[in-house]
Amino acid sequence: MQCCVCKEKPATVHLTQIVGEKMQKLDLCEACAKAKGINDPTSFAMADLMLGLGASQELDPSPGTAEIKCSRCGFSQADFKKSGRLGCPECYRTFAEGLAGLLKTMHKGTRHVGKAPESLRKSRETGDRLKLLQKKLNKAIEVEDFETAAVLRDEIKGLSNPAAAKAR
Numbered sequence: 001m002q003c004c005v006c007k008e009k010p011a012t013v014h015l016t017q018i019v020g021e022k023m024q025k026l027d028l029c030e031a032c033a034k035a036k037g038i039n040d041p042t043s044f045a046m047a048d049l050m051l052g053l054g055a056s057q058e059l060d061p062s063p064g065t066a067e068i069k070c071s072r073c074g075f076s077q078a079d080f081k082k083s084g085r086l087g088c089p090e091c092y093r094t095f096a097e098g099l100a101g102l103l104k105t106m107h108k109g110t111r112h113v114g115k116a117p118e119s120l121r122k123s124r125e126t127g128d129r130l131k132l133l134q135k136k137l138n139k140a141i142e143v144e145d146f147e148t149a150a151v152l153r154d155e156i157k158g159l160s161n162p163a164a165a166k167a168r
Helices: 031-037 045-049 055-059 075-085 089-094 097-107 118-142 146-160 163-167
Strands: 013-019 024-028
Touching: 013 031, 024 031, 089 097, 118 146
Parallel strands: none
Antiparallel strands: 013 024
């Protein structure tokens, strides 16, 4: 098993955190564990490790400022630091400033787009492609570029009826 951080050396330090009914596992090599200060399991926050080793700095309030809490569930920055999870959807708005950087490093983007079955994803892509081609076709007809319009028309027919396109 390889280290989750450096992804090069074999993992020798294995951490498991159970919060409620959820379990998080973290496997580190000796060097990464030492670099993160994991000598005493009670002296670090799992959220820091799971979220790119800096979650607490991004979400920690400046000294002298009041700690922000979610108005809906009462979740605080300290709660997030301990668990690595937010309490409710409103927490994303409450802690938006500090979360934006964290989410960008953890995911492809900062907006959840969900998952879709492959067939649904393909049909959506085809629909989007058809809309784009139709706009191009309308533009070509508008400027009287009929050669381009004929090519676009054929491409639209091929996407609309794939079985007929293969028969040609």
